[in-house]
Amino acid sequence: MGHTTPTAKALYDVIARRRDVRAEFTGAPVADDRLQRVLGAAHRAPSVGMSQPWDFVVVRDLTTRQAFRDHVSAERDAFAASLPPERRSTFDKIKVEGICESSMGVVVTHDQERGGTHVLGRHAIADTGLFSTVLAIQNLWLAATAEGLGVGWVSFYREPFLRGLLGIPEQVRPIAWLCLGTVSHLETVPDLERHGWRSRRPLADAIHHDTWRA
Amino acid sequence: MGHTTPTAKALYDVIARRRDVRAEFTGAPVADDRLQRVLGAAHRAPSVGMSQPWDFVVVRDLTTRQAFRDHVSAERDAFAASLPPERRSTFDKIKVEGICESSMGVVVTHDQERGGTHVLGRHAIADTGLFSTVLAIQNLWLAATAEGLGVGWVSFYREPFLRGLLGIPEQVRPIAWLCLGTVSHLETVPDLERHGWRSRRPLADAIHHDTWRA
Numbered sequence: 001m002g003h004t005t006p007t008a009k010a011l012y013d014v015i016a017r018r019r020d021v022r023a024e025f026t027g028a029p030v031a032d033d034r035l036q037r038v039l040g041a042a043h044r045a046p047s048v049g050m051s052q053p054w055d056f057v058v059v060r061d062l063t064t065r066q067a068f069r070d071h072v073s074a075e076r077d078a079f080a081a082s083l084p085p086e087r088r089s090t091f092d093k094i095k096v097e098g099i100c101e102s103s104m105g106v107v108v109t110h111d112q113e114r115g116g117t118h119v120l121g122r123h124a125i126a127d128t129g130l131f132s133t134v135l136a137i138q139n140l141w142l143a144a145t146a147e148g149l150g151v152g153w154v155s156f157y158r159e160p161f162l163r164g165l166l167g168i169p170e171q172v173r174p175i176a177w178l179c180l181g182t183v184s185h186l187e188t189v190p191d192l193e194r195h196g197w198r199s200r201r202p203l204a205d206a207i208h209h210d211t212w213r214a
Numbered sequence: 215m216g217h218t219t220p221t222a223k224a225l226y227d228v229i230a231r232r233r234d235v236r237a238e239f240t241g242a243p244v245a246d247d248r249l250q251r252v253l254g255a256a257h258r259a260p261s262v263g264m265s266q267p268w269d270f271v272v273v274r275d276l277t278t279r280q281a282f283r284d285h286v287s288a289e290r291d292a293f294a295a296s297l298p299p300e301r302r303s304t305f306d307k308i309k310v311e312g313i314c315e316s317s318m319g320v321v322v323t324h325d326q327e328r329g330g331t332h333v334l335g336r337h338a339i340a341d342t343g344l345f346s347t348v349l350a351i352q353n354l355w356l357a358a359t360a361e362g363l364g365v366g367w368v369s370f371y372r373e374p375f376l377r378g379l380l381g382i383p384e385q386v387r388p389i390a391w392l393c394l395g396t397v398s399h400l401e402t403v404p405d406l407e408r409h410g411w412r413s414r415r416p417l418a419d420a421i422h423h424d425t426w427r428a
Contacts, residue, residue: 004251008360010224012251015258015353036417037218037226043417044229045352048369050404050412057422064424079337087332094334118301120308120411121369123293128369130341131348131389138259138352139229146222155262155335155342167426175345190264197334198264203250203257208271210278212381 014146019186021150021179022095025102028182034147035104038180041143042108047132048122051115054133057166059105067165068157068177069099075156094195097154103181107166108137110173133175140178150183228360233400235364235393236309239316242396248361249318252394255357256322261346262336265329268347271380273319281379282371282391283313289370308409311368317395321380322351324387347389354392364397 004012039056047053059065076096080088099105110133112126122128137153144151154177162174192198218226253270261267273279290310297305313319324347326340336342351367358365368391376388406412 005360005362007224007228008251008357010221011228011356011360012255014221014225015255015357018258018260020260037222039421040417041226041229043415043420044232046232046234046355046367050406050414052415052420055420055422055426057424057426059424061424075338079332079334082337083332091334096335115412118293118297120293120305120406121310121367123296123370124289124372125369127344131351134345134348135352135355137345138349139356141260141349142225142353142356143222143229146219146225148219153260153335155339156337158338166424169426169428172426192264192334198329200264201257201266203254206257206266206269207253208269210271210273210275210380212269212271212383212386214383 014142017186018141018145019150019190021152021183021186022098022191024150024183024185024187025098025179026182026184027101027103030103030149030181038140038143038147038149042136042140045132045136045139048128049115049120051119051129051132053111053114053129054136055109055111057107057109059107062100064165065100065105068162069097071161072097072099072154072156075158079156090195090197094191094197096156098152098179099154102152102179106178106180107162107174108133108176108178109168110175111171113171137176137178144180149181150186152179154179228356231400232355232359233364233404235366235397235400236312236405238364238397238399238401239312239393240396240398241315241317244317244363244395252354252357252361252363256350256354259346259350259353262342263329263334265333265343265346267325267328267343268350269323269325271321271323273321276314278379279314279319282376283311285375286311286313286368286370289372293370304409304411308405308411310370312366312393313368316366316393320392320394321376321388322347322390322392323382324389325385327385351390351392358394363395364400366393368393
């Protein structure tokens with residue numbers, strides 16, 4: 001009971017090595033079978049009522065990626081302008097995306113209409129559909145890490161812009177642009193911790209017993 | 215490039231074995247170091263701006279669990295009543311929760327105020343905070359599977375009820391009640407597929423290249 005199995009050790013190792021990658025992409029191509037395994041892992045995520053509401057748009061086209069990068073760059077500047085001076089000087093050192101340097105973008109989308117009217121388990125909480133798509137992203141992230149690849153989640157964008165750029169229909173919501181690709185290495189300490197943006201919260205603070213501890 | 219490493223194989227094995235457990239809980243206690251590893255894996259999830267907006271309320275108290283089960287049971291009946299007859303007879307065979315049979319509940323919550331006003335990466339999309347908490351749930355689920363434990367996500371409940379039951383403050387949102395515990399075994403085919411509720415979508419249908427394929 002008290003010790004981990006080799007499988008659990010391997011999983012914990014992947015979870016600990018996983019990083020949100022910005023600067024370490026090399027841009028080398030990713031073999032298709034490797035990409036299929038990574039997307040296949042995402043596709044095996046749990047989903048409410050087995051609705052599997054996700055899709056994956058693999059973006060290799062450089063013109064599309066440049067257009068997205070320009071949009072993100074403007075949003076990044078707007079965030080920087082909102083910061084008090086001392087936060088801003090910390091933020092200015094942090095690279096927020098590797099859109100063009102990565103091997104590809106993987107845009108993960110959510111279709112709330114997938115699965116029809118009666119989605120088992122979505123009756124009381126409409127967001128459980130959306131949650132399913134996010135669970136798939138974590139599978140993808142861990143699989144990429146285990147395959148020696150890097151993933152960087154870009155969230156400095158407006159959803160209507162990305163929908164328009166890729167021709168995503170109105171009822172489908174883009175949830176994430178993931179930069180995916182080969183990397184020189186994975187950092188051992190998260191970028192935001194290394195650059196002094198924020199430090200980690202102790203696990204014990206996050207655990208409560210039977211009722212919420214104020 | 216073309217073949218998987220032992221670490222990737224171990225991860226894919228865990229991803230494939232993971233099930234949404236309802237009927238297989240034995241109720242035997244879980245050793246505390248094992249629980250700590252599972253919650254520690256959740257706590258190592260990525261989070262927007264390193265905000266770590268999640269908390270875990272471990273519910274072992276049986277009176278609390280019985281009250282939650284009674285609430286879920288009423289919500290389950292309301293969903294059943296909304297179904298057309300042929301879907302209803304399929305649904306009636308499906309057990310939707312193991313709240314009292316599992317070793318414990320783990321209620322995962324989300325605090326959108328964690329991390330202060332300027333959360334790096336949440337500027338354009340407020341939901342990225344919520345997404346972080348969901349990523350932690352998938353880490354928890356995979357870790358539990360690797361430890362030989364089962365997890366069942368209960369979503370037939372109203373959030374205000376659960377908030378009241380556990381004394382969760384107003385600004386904190388309960389995201390999931392996870393039944394967690396020892397199991398007799400994990401089914402190899404998901405319950406909803408076994409009972410004919412829904413079948414899986416082929417991976418190829420979920421993959422698009424450069425633009426959305428209608």
